Every structure is written in C-alpha cells, then in structure tokens.
Amino acid sequence: MTLISFVVPAFRVQGYLRECLDSILDQPFADLEVIGVDDASPDDSGEIFTEYAARDPRVHPVRLTENAGLGPARNIGLDRAVGEYVWFVDGDDWLVTGCLPHVADRLVATRPDVLIVDHVRAHWNNTATRSAMRDVFPEPPGEEAFRLRDRPETMCLLHTAWNRVVRREFLVDRGLRFAPGWYEDVSFSYPALMAADRIGVLDRVCVNYRQRRTGAITRTRGDRHFEVFAQWHRVFRLMDRWGPAVAELRPAVFERMIWHYLTVLGNCDRIVPELRPAFFAQIHADFNRFRPPGGYPVPGGVEGVKHRLVAAGRWRTFSALRGANQAGDAARRSVRQARRRVLPVARRTARRSRDALLREYYRAELRRPIDPTLAVYAAYWYRGYACNPAAVYAAARQLAPHVRGVWIVRRDRVGTVPPGVEYVVAGTPAYYRALARARWLVNNVNFPDFVRKRPGSVHLQTHHGTPIKVMGLDQQRYPVGAMRMDFARLLHRVDRWDYSVSSNSFSTQMWERAYPAAYTTLEIGYPRNDRLALATPDEVQKVRAELGIDPDERVVLYAPTHREHLPGWRPPFDPDRLLDVLGPASRLLMRSHYFHDRDRRPRGPTAAQLLDVSSHDRVEDLYLAADVLVTDYSSAMFDYAVLDRPIIVYAPDWEAYRVARGVYFDLLAEPPGAVARDFPELLEVFRSDAVRSTAAEQARQCFRARFCALDDGHAAERVVRRVFLDEPAESVPSHRDGPMRA
Known part of the structure; x- marks a missing residue:
C-alpha cells in the first residue's frame, strides 16, 4: 500500500x-x-x-x-x-x-x-x-x-x-x-x-x-468571514453528540474558539469597519451559548480583558481599547519614521537642484486634467522605439487614430526614433508633463518610482520576454543575481499596473507569482512577435539584403543573455572556429545583451563573415535574417521559435547559472532544439547536422506548442482593442479557445 x-x-x-x-x-x-x-x-x-x-x-x-x-x-x-x-x-x-x-x-x-x-x-x-x-x-x-x-x-x-x-x-x-x-x-x-x-x-x-x-x-475583506461561526458550531454539535468522551476537553476548545473569533475580528484585512459590531455581537452570543458550566482557562493580560468585554457584550469599550492600542502603535511608528527622515530631508534640502525643480513641475502638472487622447510609450529604460510597446504603438495608430502616441527616449537615442514618431527627451519639462497628464502609459519595464498612478490613467505592462530566469519577488531567493534590488519599491511600481501582457500560459503563471498585484492579465501573445508570425519570404530577403547578406548564405545568429551575477562574463565562444565548421557560404551574426557594450567591432581573419549586430535597433530583423539561432538562457529563443527554425541551446554554465540566478524550468530537459554543454559540443552539433535532426525537430515542435501557440500575428490588435478601445473580452477569443484571459 x-x-x-x-x-x-x-x-x-x-x-x-x-x-x-x-x-x-x-x-x-x-x-x-x-x-x-x-x-x-x-x-x-x-x-x-x-x-x-x-x-x-x-x-x-x-x-x-x-x-x-x-x-x-x-x-x-x-x-x-x-x-x-x-x-x-x-x-x-x-x-x-x-x-x-x-x-x-x-x-x-x-x-x-x-x-x-x-x-x-x-x-x-x-x-x-x-x-x-x-x-x-x-x-x-x-x-x-x-x-x-x-x-x-x-x-x-x-x-x-x-x-x-x-x-x-x-x-x-x-x-x-x-x-x-x-x-x-x-x-x-x-x-x-x-x-x-x-x-x-x-x-x-x-x-x-x-x-x-x-x-x-x-x-x-467581506461578509464571508462570518462563516467561521458555522464551522465552530459544527465542532460543538459534534462534541454534544460524542458526549462524555470529550466533555473534559470542552473548556480548552471553548478558549480556542474565542481566541479564533478575536483573531478574525482583529484582522483589518478581513472584517470591514461597518461589519465589526455585528461580528462582535455574534462572538458575544456564542460566548453565552457555548460557555462551559465550570468555566474555562481565561488568558491573562490584554487578551483576558478582551474575553471579559466579549462576555459582557461591551462593543464600544472593546472598540475603544483596540483604537487606543492602534494609536499607540501608530505613534511609535511615526517617531521611528521621523528619525529616519531627518537626515535624508536635510540632505535633499542641501542638494536641491534642477531635477528637484522639475519634480515640482511634475507635481504641478498632476493637478491639471488628464489628456484623454495621450498615450506615453517607453521601452528598455528609454533606450528608444522597440519591443512590444513599439508594436502596440503601430497598431494603435491604425486602430485608434484618436490616440496621440508620444515616446520617451534618452537624449543619446533620439537618432534611433523612426521618422514621424513623436517623442520627448527624458528629463526635460516635456517629459514630466507627458508622464503627468497621459491617460495611457505603456512600458516593457517599469516607469521610475516618482511616477504617480492617477485615477483614470491606465498603465500597461507589456514585459519583454518569456522568463527562463526567475524574476520579481522570486529573485529574493537568489540574492547574487538580484543586484541589491529594492523589492518594496518594485511592488510599489507593480501596483501601478492595470494590465500585464503575457505571451503564453507559462508566463502568466510566473508573472502572477513574481509580481503579485491586482492587475488584469492579457494572455494574448507578444505584440512584437506579430511581425515574425506574418513575415513573408520577400520581407526576409529584404532584411537580409539590408544587412548585406546574400540569399544563399547560411546565417547563424548568436545571442547570449546577460549574467547579473558575473558582470563582464562572456561564454566560451570562438567565432573563427565556428565559421571554419560552418564553411565559406555562411555568415555569423553576434549580438550582445542590451546591458553590454555595443560598440565592439569584429576582429581577425573571419571579419568578412562575422557581423556584430549588437547595435542593430530591431532584433526582429535579425531573427528574420537568421537560419539558425544559438543562444543560452535568453528569452530570444521563445520569439525566434515563432519562425519555426532551428535553435541550439549553448549552455556551458547551466548548473552554475541555475544555482546563482535561478530558473523556472529545466531548459536542458525541455529545450527548443539541440543542446551543447561546451564549445566542442556546439561545433559537433553543426558538424554532424544534429541541429536539424529528428530529435531536435521534435523538441522544437513541443516547445512551440507550449510557448508560441498564441503568437498568431494579431496580439497587438488584441491589446489595442482591449486597452485603448475598451472592447470587452468577449470581442476577442477567450483563453480556452485561444489567446485572451481577462
């Protein structure tokens, strides 16, 4: 058994x-x-x-x-x-x-x-x-x-x-x-x-x-907490039925009942103020109904006082006692907070600067009405026009032309903004004005802490990848990779979200766990992947031509992720040796993570076949151009899988990465294709053509079924219809039938 x-x-x-x-x-x-x-x-x-x-x-x-x-x-x-x-x-x-x-x-x-x-x-x-x-x-x-x-x-x-x-x-x-x-x-x-x-x-x-x-x-909060009384009534009915066998336990059980009732009543997250008198009255009624004839062990101290007030039915005195205790706690907290604020306030006063004046301007703008037509977009900490926000912006221009879209970009990234796209430069008065008055705020990361969530505004969090590594609150268990993250402030930012875009069910599960808050999940696919899902052969050839790639060249894109716990680390990767295996009719594209320096230039004898595309603004172009993706733990694999092309997971430090950074699933057990644990294995995958083996193809199909089913080319449209046009969830496919959860 x-x-x-x-x-x-x-x-x-x-x-x-x-x-x-x-x-x-x-x-x-x-x-x-x-x-x-x-x-x-x-x-x-x-x-x-x-x-x-x-x-x-x-x-x-x-x-x-x-x-x-x-x-x-x-x-x-x-x-x-x-x-x-x-x-x-x-x-x-x-x-x-x-x-x-x-x-x-x-x-x-x-x-x-x-x-x-x-x-x-x-x-x-x-x-x-x-x-x-x-x-x-x-x-x-x-x-x-x-x-x-x-x-x-x-x-x-x-x-x-x-x-x-x-x-x-x-x-x-x-x-x-x-x-x-x-x-x-x-x-x-x-x-x-x-x-x-x-x-x-x-x-x-x-x-x-x-x-x-x-x-x-x-x-x-709610009146369902009154159901605790019925559960305790069942206990005492059962004790009555069992009779003498449990009679001597009645005083201890009664004490536990009153303790439990007072615990529920004392929890501000459960009983709303207007229901508290009625809840107390029921405690008093149960006290008289079930009190053992011989008494019970009354606790000492403040708890004992509460029991006596319950016995007497004195709600006003009970409430006043609770209020006095709460006032004392609040006063002690205020003293502690004041002590902590004294020095920072003095320092802020001494350092008052142009930024502080601009924040004052921002607060003044918050008092002006929301602009009902303004949507503010940002991506990757103001690095420019990119990712899911860019796809949503483009769809909104077509489907909601009454919405005026304005992008926030850093001054050094202004040159990357496409023609015809309105923008403001981060840190300028126009920037603060836009943040204060926008009805919609769209980002694939969080806006700064000072940004207020105004009544009537809508914050859309699009995210920027399906998570392999742990995110949000889950990073608390992996402090090496958390980079001194302030999790309380993180949750303050998450609480501003109204909508959270999810590309698949797995992401939904992880986001709800990593970012617990009251937002609505839009499980609809990733808007940025619409282009991949709808790409034509002509578009692929056009992108390749713009990158200087011949139609017959075999293109391999190498895109590793960042390792927060190992700044400056690079996976062991020798482009010359890989190109020797790939042969002369091949091209290797190398793209660093956006946290890394993007001004490197290829060196060595293979420079003609090697193209550093780290500074290329649109990663989707690189996906379309590539015949094969080589990556490690980057979310790039989930996007690239939409194209249904070969993927190789190159994981030379998998065990160390999963221990130090934390992962949500075993990538090597459920890969999107072939797996190489070191560089010789990577070379062998290409040399033996295991990249296109039956096993690799089957792995990719399972991966696509799990992570890419919602990427049908219409995710951005679904976002716009729900968030900007306020169309009900019923107007788009439901989660069970397809892509929407709301």
Whole structure:
C-alpha cells in the first residue's frame, strides 16, 4: 500500500502550483501519490496537473466541472486516495526539501492517527515567521503518541489541515470530512484531534505556509468571514453528540474558539469597519451559548480583558481599547519614521537642484486634467522605439487614430526614433508633463518610482520576454543575481499596473507569482512577435539584403543573455572556429545583451563573415535574417521559435547559472532544439547536422506548442482593442479557445 496520499486542491494558484508539486515529487521518498483536484479553476491549474501526470504516474488529476470550494475539493481527493495516510497540502504552499523521509519514518515507527508537523509562514518578502511550536512545547514533544486529554495544549498549534498527516482509515471510520464554506479547517482539525487515540508531533519544519500578497482568503475583506461561526458550531454539535468522551476537553476548545473569533475580528484585512459590531455581537452570543458550566482557562493580560468585554457584550469599550492600542502603535511608528527622515530631508534640502525643480513641475502638472487622447510609450529604460510597446504603438495608430502616441527616449537615442514618431527627451519639462497628464502609459519595464498612478490613467505592462530566469519577488531567493534590488519599491511600481501582457500560459503563471498585484492579465501573445508570425519570404530577403547578406548564405545568429551575477562574463565562444565548421557560404551574426557594450567591432581573419549586430535597433530583423539561432538562457529563443527554425541551446554554465540566478524550468530537459554543454559540443552539433535532426525537430515542435501557440500575428490588435478601445473580452477569443484571459 502507498504510504502517503497527497491531496492538493487548486483554485487560482497557477503561479505557485508547480513549486508545490515539485516540492512533493522531488523529495527523496517515492512511496506516495498526488491527487490533484482542479476545483474548476479559471486559470491553468488543471492543465498543470495534467502536464505533471503525463510525466509522473504518481500524479492523478481530477477536474471538477463546477467550483466546489476547498473543503469539498479535499473530500473528493480523500475519496480517491489509496494511501495509508493522507496529507492535505494547499496548492500555493510547498514542502521543505528533504522533510518527507523524516515524516515517513515517524509514521512507520509510531502509526499515529494524526501526526502534526511544524511549519513556517513564508512571507512574500522572503522573510519567514516561526510557528507556535516552541511556545506550545518548550521542551521537545518527543516521539511517543498521546491522546488530546493528556496534552490539551496541542490545540494551540495552528488548526489547519496542511500541517497534519492523518491516517485514512481513521478518517473513514470516524466519518470525518470537510464542511463547505470558509474556515473549513476548524470543523475538521479539532474533531480529528479529539477523536484520535494516537497523536504525534514532529517538531521539524516541513511546510512553507505561503503568505500571499494578494489573492488569499485571509487577506480578502467581506461578509464571508462570518462563516467561521458555522464551522465552530459544527465542532460543538459534534462534541454534544460524542458526549462524555470529550466533555473534559470542552473548556480548552471553548478558549480556542474565542481566541479564533478575536483573531478574525482583529484582522483589518478581513472584517470591514461597518461589519465589526455585528461580528462582535455574534462572538458575544456564542460566548453565552457555548460557555462551559465550570468555566474555562481565561488568558491573562490584554487578551483576558478582551474575553471579559466579549462576555459582557461591551462593543464600544472593546472598540475603544483596540483604537487606543492602534494609536499607540501608530505613534511609535511615526517617531521611528521621523528619525529616519531627518537626515535624508536635510540632505535633499542641501542638494536641491534642477531635477528637484522639475519634480515640482511634475507635481504641478498632476493637478491639471488628464489628456484623454495621450498615450506615453517607453521601452528598455528609454533606450528608444522597440519591443512590444513599439508594436502596440503601430497598431494603435491604425486602430485608434484618436490616440496621440508620444515616446520617451534618452537624449543619446533620439537618432534611433523612426521618422514621424513623436517623442520627448527624458528629463526635460516635456517629459514630466507627458508622464503627468497621459491617460495611457505603456512600458516593457517599469516607469521610475516618482511616477504617480492617477485615477483614470491606465498603465500597461507589456514585459519583454518569456522568463527562463526567475524574476520579481522570486529573485529574493537568489540574492547574487538580484543586484541589491529594492523589492518594496518594485511592488510599489507593480501596483501601478492595470494590465500585464503575457505571451503564453507559462508566463502568466510566473508573472502572477513574481509580481503579485491586482492587475488584469492579457494572455494574448507578444505584440512584437506579430511581425515574425506574418513575415513573408520577400520581407526576409529584404532584411537580409539590408544587412548585406546574400540569399544563399547560411546565417547563424548568436545571442547570449546577460549574467547579473558575473558582470563582464562572456561564454566560451570562438567565432573563427565556428565559421571554419560552418564553411565559406555562411555568415555569423553576434549580438550582445542590451546591458553590454555595443560598440565592439569584429576582429581577425573571419571579419568578412562575422557581423556584430549588437547595435542593430530591431532584433526582429535579425531573427528574420537568421537560419539558425544559438543562444543560452535568453528569452530570444521563445520569439525566434515563432519562425519555426532551428535553435541550439549553448549552455556551458547551466548548473552554475541555475544555482546563482535561478530558473523556472529545466531548459536542458525541455529545450527548443539541440543542446551543447561546451564549445566542442556546439561545433559537433553543426558538424554532424544534429541541429536539424529528428530529435531536435521534435523538441522544437513541443516547445512551440507550449510557448508560441498564441503568437498568431494579431496580439497587438488584441491589446489595442482591449486597452485603448475598451472592447470587452468577449470581442476577442477567450483563453480556452485561444489567446485572451481577462
């Protein structure tokens, strides 16, 4: 029999689900199964389960046709489980590496009905908060199993389902199931502890309890938090039915109920002010209804005062006490902030400059009305007219001619702006005026921190590549590559986004995880790839001619990515040796990352066949001209794959890169074509023509199906219709039928 069945329900967790599943399946323990329950999730959670099941027979996906809720979804998984034990792990949490053998050893050695494991709260800012384990058990709890009446303090551990592994037959015999509604853990976890003959505690951190910045129920305001009362009512009805067997536990359970109610009430992210009196009134009613005849252990200090106010039903006093505590906290925060501001303010005053005056001008412009026809565009930190914003700009000129598009460019890049494209120079009064008054702001990176999100303005984030390397908040786990990034400021910038363009489902999942905020995702393909999808043979020949390439020449484009953790590093690459293998009727184009110097000129005897195209403004021209792309971990491969031409992944430092910079998937296991781990292998790929082998072709087709399905040549049009013309999502293909998610 399988030892552990993991039940993983999923609803709107596509950005985190892969990490959850990997954390289970990659454990050094194999006697398990995963029941993945897609709770009619509107995102791609179900597709992720199907994808994992296709490559791992231990994964069994279940897809519900209607949303059932977390509790019923867990029940459905429980009904399909075959393991001796069941572990309910939420799809946005993940296991600690290497924890499972320790859990399995304890299960086999002690055969508990319930094994509680330790956890940490993993916050979005890469900090962690320990659980109450050490407070509840100051001394190690030991390996011996016990009953709850012997150690009632066990109830003070967090009452969730995911921090306990439960014997399946025990659940079936006692008829323990999850109830529908929010706070479903309450009416499952406490009865399970009360009914168990053998409880174990493993004081080893096994679960990372993700504290999401957005999207979590615990950070959602509304009246559904009143459902916590019904869950506790179920607990007490069950205790009434079980009678004397659990009577001595009633005082401790009652204390936990009041503690939980006050926790929910005290959380400003859950109960809105106008509902707080009614919530308090229900706490008071339940206090009187369920209070044990012999009393209960009232906590000391401020918590005890709260309990007495609840008992008396004194809401106004309770509210005043809470307000006084909050005012004290706010005053202490203000003092600390004032101390931190004194020196910076003095320094700013001393350094007041033209830039400061221009910022004042910007703030003045913010008080003027928004220009309802103005759209401001930028790309790559004002490097010029490029990428997705350029494609959106071109489409808007055709489809929304009433919109006046203005580009922001650096002074040294003015010469690259195409004729007829209006622009302002960064840092000038016109620049600040445009930023302040634009209705639409379009960028493939973020605008500077000082830019305000005005009511009525629309910020469109187009991004500039499908991610291989980790991005955004995920970089916190890879500080070597984060370049001293200020993640709090990053999130301030992300909060300005109204729309986020995604080129494929994979990107959507990663963006939602790396940049958690309230924007709408437009999963529609990349606008910049429209040109590649619609390119004709005549256009290809025209581009090649402009680059000085003969029609019969074989063109190889080499485009490596930047390595933040290794400034100035270059992959081992000898263009002369490669050109010797390619032969005289060939041309090698070399393009550095835009972070690098672009003024290098080819050297050596192969200069006639070698063309440095690092300074070429439009990378799409280079893609059209090339017969083969050689790259490492650059997002260029996703764009180039639209053309359905051979791609070689040249990865001489793959292991070091994935450890230092972090990656979202194993590129060498799922490449877009042939793979070379060192330069001799790269030469052999060309020498043997493995670049065009059947295996390479099949790999490219799988890659294209996964990442390029939405690049049909009309992505920019879809963006313009949704963002500029405000056409409803129904006017373009839906995500399930094709390219749109909104």
